[in-house]
Structure formats: structure tokens, C-alpha cells
Amino acid sequence: MKWLSEIRFTGSATLHGGALVANYPWDGTSDGSQSHRNMSLSTEFPGGITNGAFWYPIYGAMQDWNYIHAGCFELTLEVSDDKWPMIDEIPTLWEHNKMSLLNLAASVLKTGVHGRIFASDSGTPLPGFITIKGINYTVNAGRAFGDYHRLLVPGERYEVMATMPGYKSKTTTISLGETAMTVDFILDPETTTERYLWRTSGCNCGGSSSSSSKFGLEMFWTLHFEVYVVIIILLFWFLIRRRLKSNLSNDKQHAARSSLLPA
Numbered sequence: 001m002k003w004l005s006e007i008r009f010t011g012s013a014t015l016h017g018g019a020l021v022a023n024y025p026w027d028g029t030s031d032g033s034q035s036h037r038n039m040s041l042s043t044e045f046p047g048g049i050t051n052g053a054f055w056y057p058i059y060g061a062m063q064d065w066n067y068i069h070a071g072c073f074e075l076t077l078e079v080s081d082d083k084w085p086m087i088d089e090i091p092t093l094w095e096h097n098k099m100s101l102l103n104l105a106a107s108v109l110k111t112g113v114h115g116r117i118f119a120s121d122s123g124t125p126l127p128g129f130i131t132i133k134g135i136n137y138t139v140n141a142g143r144a145f146g147d148y149h150r151l152l153v154p155g156e157r158y159e160v161m162a163t164m165p166g167y168k169s170k171t172t173t174i175s176l177g178e179t180a181m182t183v184d185f186i187l188d189p190e191t192t193t194e195r196y197l198w199r200t201s202g203c204n205c206g207g208s209s210s211s212s213s214k215f216g217l218e219m220f221w222t223l224h225f226e227v228y229v230v231i232i233i234l235l236f237w238f239l240i241r242r243r244l245k246s247n248l249s250n251d252k253q254h255a256a257r258s259s260l261l262p263a
Helices: 002-006 062-070 087-110 192-199 207-258
Strands: 011-016 019-024 048-050 073-080 113-118 128-134 135-140 149-151 155-161 170-175 184-186
Touching: 002 062, 011 062, 011 087, 062 073, 073 087, 087 135, 113 155, 128 149, 170 184
Parallel strands: 011 073, 019 048, 113 184
Antiparallel strands: 019 073, 113 149, 128 135, 128 155, 155 170
């Protein structure tokens, strides 16, 4: 969990034993698991794939947590009918799964929409958020480069929206082909003050309640600090003016007394 909070993974897989099937959280791909001949010929699991909850429900599993909390689509790969294969079987299992694992890594790169989010005024990357209409999930762009990657099913139309606090959101519609599409977003700032407050809030841009609270508190104190500065300036001006009037009055009284003295 800590590792996933430090590195934004797009896809992952865990290797298990006890069956021969690729287990997905909610969805699957059109080509199934054809890269793995034995798995694809399974009579127990058509096409060699199954939905996790359909096979047997489990709550608190890592592949669900990865997707919900880290934006990482994970597969659970059951690579052997033997729960505890002998050590000398490992090379054979590797040969059976090597091409499938390479294809899985390649499919992550070749599927969906990716790009970067920039600020229109400064050109700097923004750690904003990407949402797809009809999909209740938000992908966080990277803090350093404003980059994002969202896995999507090919051959469909999607409405993609980029948002960032302090900036105007932008939406575009894409028709996704068989390969990944690059879509960059350039966001215009709403106001200079809002953008400055957000950038100086020190938030981790992960959408957490703690970062939102911190941002709100810093905005509160920043605005109040400006009010305090204005009050201090006005008070300082009032004291100076009062001092000048007092000095002027004293000078006039001194001059009047001097005029009454005998020559």
C-alpha cells in the first residue's frame, strides 16, 4: 500500500497457484488469455478468464484495493493447478507464462488514453485530475510532469475531462482505436489569487480530505493575513497623522507664547 502511494502504477499482476485462470476485478479484454495456451483451453473457465466475484467473492482483496485507492488495474493470475508446485517445475511455469506477462505489460502501454496537463499562463505541468464520463473514478496526474494514463476499452467513444483547483476545467470527446491515444490538456487559470493560494497550500494533490482541509486553512489564514496588513497600514497612517497634528499644534502654541514675550 505504501509502495502504491509512492509510485503511480497503471497495471499490475500477482501470481498464485491452485488453478489455471486469469482473474479480473470487474472487466476483461476481448482476446482473453490466448497468449497462454493451456489457460485459454480451460474447460472450467471459458477462455481461461473469470471475474473474481463470480468465481468466489472476497472482500478486502488487493486487486480491488489497488484499483479503487491507487488507480492501478490488477489481475490475479493463477498459473498452476498445483497449489504448491515443486521447485524444479518453476522453469516450466516461467516458460508457460513469460509471453503472457510480456503481452500484459505491452497492453497497458497500448491501451487507453494518456497525456499531460499544463497551465496556459506559465506552461508548467499541473498535478490535476482526469475523469471519464460514466465511469465513477478519478485518475491523478503526476506531481512532477502532470502526466496521466487511463486504461479504456478500445473501439468506444469517451468524454474525457481534466480538472485542477484554481483552473478552468476542459473536456474533449475521443474515439479510441486499437492503440492508445495521446491527449494533452492546457488549462486556463480562474484567477491569479486562487492559483497562488493552491500552489502555496502544500497539498499532495491526491484529493484526500487532509489535503483539502490544509488548503482551506491556508486560504483562510492567507486572506486574514491580507486583512491584518491593511488594518496595520491604516493604523500606522492614523498614528502618523495624529503625531503630525500634535506637532503642528505644539509649534503654533510655542510661536504664540514667543510673540507675547517682551522684546
